[in-house]
Amino acid sequence: MSEVGPADAAGQDVGPANAARMYDYYLGGSANFAVDRALADRAIAVRPALPAIARANRAFLNRVVAHLVGCGVDQFLDLGSGIPTVGNVHEVAARSTPDARVVYVDREPVAVAYAQELLRGHDRATVVHADLRDSDRVCRDAAELLDFSRPVALLAVAALHFLPDADDPAGVLARYRGALTPGSYLALSHGTGDHQPVGAGIGTALYQQSTSPITLRTHAEVTALFDGFQVLDPGVVFTSAWRPDLPGPHDRLAARPEQAGFYAGLARLGPG
Ligand SMILES: C[S@@+](CC[C@H](N)C(=O)[O-])C[C@H]1O[C@@H](n2cnc3c(N)ncnc32)[C@H](O)[C@@H]1O
Structure with a gap:
């Protein structure tokens, strides 16, 4: 069967809807096509909180990066970095550490093209077009900018x-962990079906029609992703409940954090 998908306004074939571009649409960006907006609108119809969920996730990313810079970290490897939007990692880090180095990684060509454009002329931030599962290649390319003998x-x-x-x-x-030195960190967020309304499942099912189907995971499953790292306070919690005491962007879901639909956590790699 042909994989040829719908065309954008310029007649360019853009294939099926894409999760990176749908997320950009939820955040109010313009790096998305009609096919993305159509599926995203259907997802929003069954899960009206999706734009708020995306903003809560982005707010977590901003808070955790600012916090890590405060902990002395000046190197970031951002897997699945997405289409650049407000508060990109290198911008947040540079506010207090102008020398911070950032390597973005994404497999979606539109995300990579926008990042390349944004980073033109930057010598401390770059983007690698790769599948994050290819850890050997990602680490090899990232090592051109990051020093893996220091915390990342x-x-x-x-x-x-x-x-x-x-x-x-x-x-x-675990393969990435093997490339990191003690004192490095892992920050992640991840979609969950825990405590979610029925619409969450329907919205997730719609992603089966995109290039990036979603696998929601439970609290125990997300916590297990931190294996080998020491999870820091407050543990694995909904994004809105992750360190709301820290400065940085916050979201309107704080009163009912489970509405954020994503678990988040920060962990540190200890010695041995
Ligand atoms: C929802 S966006 C998140 C963007 C950003 N990390 C954030 O939280 O704001 C997820 C990104 O992961 C990327 N992605 C998904 N699977 C990937 C893979 N196997 N390798 C590289 N990137 C991937 C998608 O292309 C998309 O840009």
């Missing part, structure tokens, strides 16, 4: 639910 913050924010169980996301993270 590995970010996998709203990315690993795009890996089915067959792809063994914990195994993928």
Whole structure:
């Protein structure tokens, strides 16, 4: 069967809806096509909180990066970095550490093209067009900018639910962990079906029609992704409940954090 998909306004074939571009649409961005907006609107119809969920996730990313910089981290490897939007990792980090180095990784060509454009002329941030499952290649390319003999913050924010169980996301993270030195960190967020309304399941099912089906995971399953790291307070919690005391963007879901639909956590790699 032909894989040729619908065309965008310029007549370019853009294929099926894509999760990176749908997420951009939820956040109010313009790097999305009609096919993405159509599926995203159907998802919003059954799960009206989706734009708020995306903003809560992005707010977590901003808070955790600012916090890590405060902990002395100045190197970031951002897996599944997405289409650049407000508060990109290198921008948040540079507010207090202008020398911070950031490597973005994404497999979606539109995300990579926008990141390349944004980073043109930057010598401390770059983007690698790769599948995050290919940890050897990602680490090899990232090593051109990052020094893996010093602590690195590995970010996998709203990315690993795009890996089915067959792809063994914990195994993928374990391979990255093997490349990190003690004192490094892992920050991640991940979609869950725990405590979610019925619409959440229907919305997730719609992603089967995109290039990136979603696998929601339970609290125990998300916690297991941190294996080998020491999870820091407050543990694995909904994004809105993750360190609301920290400065940085916050969201309107704080009163009912379970509405954020994504678990989040930060962990540190200890010695041995
Ligand atoms: C929902 S966006 C999250 C963007 C950003 N991390 C954030 O939280 O704001 C998920 C991103 O992960 C990317 N992604 C999904 N699976 C991937 C894979 N196997 N390798 C690389 N990128 C992947 C998608 O292309 C998309 O840009």
